[in-house]
Amino acid sequence: MLKDSELIRYSRHLLLDDLGAHGQAKLKKAKVLIIGMGGLGSPASLYLAAAGVGSLTICDFDSLELSNLQRQIAYQSDEIGSAKVTLMQQRLKKLNPEISVRCIANKMEEPQFNLELLLADLVLDCTDNMPTRQLINRVCFNGKVPLIVGAAIRFEGHLSFFDHKDPDAACYHCYAPSSVDPQLNCSNSGVLGAVVGVMGSLQALEAIKIIVGIESTVKNKLKLFDGKTLQWQSFTINKDPNCQVCGKK
Amino acid sequence: MKITVNEVEKEIQPSSIEQFLKDIDSPIKGSALAINGVIISRVQWPNYQLQENDSLSLFQVIAGG
Numbered sequence: 001m002l003k004d005s006e007l008i009r010y011s012r013h014l015l016l017d018d019l020g021a022h023g024q025a026k027l028k029k030a031k032v033l034i035i036g037m038g039g040l041g042s043p044a045s046l047y048l049a050a051a052g053v054g055s056l057t058i059c060d061f062d063s064l065e066l067s068n069l070q071r072q073i074a075y076q077s078d079e080i081g082s083a084k085v086t087l088m089q090q091r092l093k094k095l096n097p098e099i100s101v102r103c104i105a106n107k108m109e110e111p112q113f114n115l116e117l118l119l120a121d122l123v124l125d126c127t128d129n130m131p132t133r134q135l136i137n138r139v140c141f142n143g144k145v146p147l148i149v150g151a152a153i154r155f156e157g158h159l160s161f162f163d164h165k166d167p168d169a170a171c172y173h174c175y176a177p178s179s180v181d182p183q184l185n186c187s188n189s190g191v192l193g194a195v196v197g198v199m200g201s202l203q204a205l206e207a208i209k210i211i212v213g214i215e216s217t218v219k220n221k222l223k224l225f226d227g228k229t230l231q232w233q234s235f236t237i238n239k240d241p242n243c244q245v246c247g248k249k
Numbered sequence: 250m251k252i253t254v255n256e257v258e259k260e261i262q263p264s265s266i267e268q269f270l271k272d273i274d275s276p277i278k279g280s281a282l283a284i285n286g287v288i289i290s291r292v293q294w295p296n297y298q299l300q301e302n303d304s305l306s307l308f309q310v311i312a313g314g
């Protein structure tokens with residue numbers, strides 16, 4: 001199943017009892033859609049590419065700006081002005097030529113999303129705004145595609161996993177029911193690069209666990225990370241029977 | 250009755266979540282709340298009655314990345 005070059009590349013995975021050749025073959029077969037190539041998407045994409053996830057689809061409509069470089073560690077100073085997806089695709093292909101990386105360089109509306117989800121086993125929400133997060137949750141619920149949500153602001157990080165294959169699972173909307181609330185984002189509140197990096201790395205970790213079949217402990221949970229104290233809080237998200245997205249219609 | 254909010258003890262009158270948040274001038278919009286480790290959906294806040302010794306975790310929903 002794995003070529004000689006892959007046996008060497010992934011040798012530190014193959015030594016893991018919980019992963020091994022069987023898990024590596026699952027990673028090779030996996031198709032992951034990563035939305036948002038910013039502070040979360042940078043480490044998440046790099047780790048999933050390095051880990052040998054066979055098919056990555058990366059999505060972002062922004063070009064690289066100087067103010068991104070404080071936290072979006074996949075990019076270089078001489079790349080300002082170029083499309084992030086193009087830069088990321090080049091970076092990932094250089095990192096791991098064994099995988100395929102496809103780009104979506106526009107803002108996806110629902111019909112295109114639905115088509116993309118037919119090609120995805122798992123979605124990572126690495127975006128930076130609430131309306132897009134609500135759209136991603138809704139299409140993933142409708143398409144029954146599991147969703148790993150990361151977010152960060154200031155010194156705080158949030159991480160959740162919603163297994164939309166499971167009809168009893170909660171969804172993002174059960175926890176965050178509004179698209180129109182005043183929002184905190186990185187450009188109005190600031191964020192520490194290493195904090196958003198921790199959260200993006202954890203999205204990659206959970207993705208790898210889910211793909212190889214190690215139980216995710218963030219399913220139907222919200223994990224809150226405090227970058228100042230390094231403390232974690234963990235909350236259960238129950239399915240809201242009246243949820244506009246996943247509740248009984 | 251006694252409850253804790255983000256690990257600080259508070260003495261309050263019996264009230265709903267929504268009334269309590271109004272009483273302490275905490276914004277409803279953009280907030281999330283867990284009681285004893287379980288997220289309580291915002292649609293329940295007007296009718297959900299706080300109980301003695303409830304442990305509340307009040308925080309903001311964040312969307313950045």
Ligand SMILES: [Zn+2]
Binds near residue numbers: 170172240244247
């Ligand atoms: Zn829901």
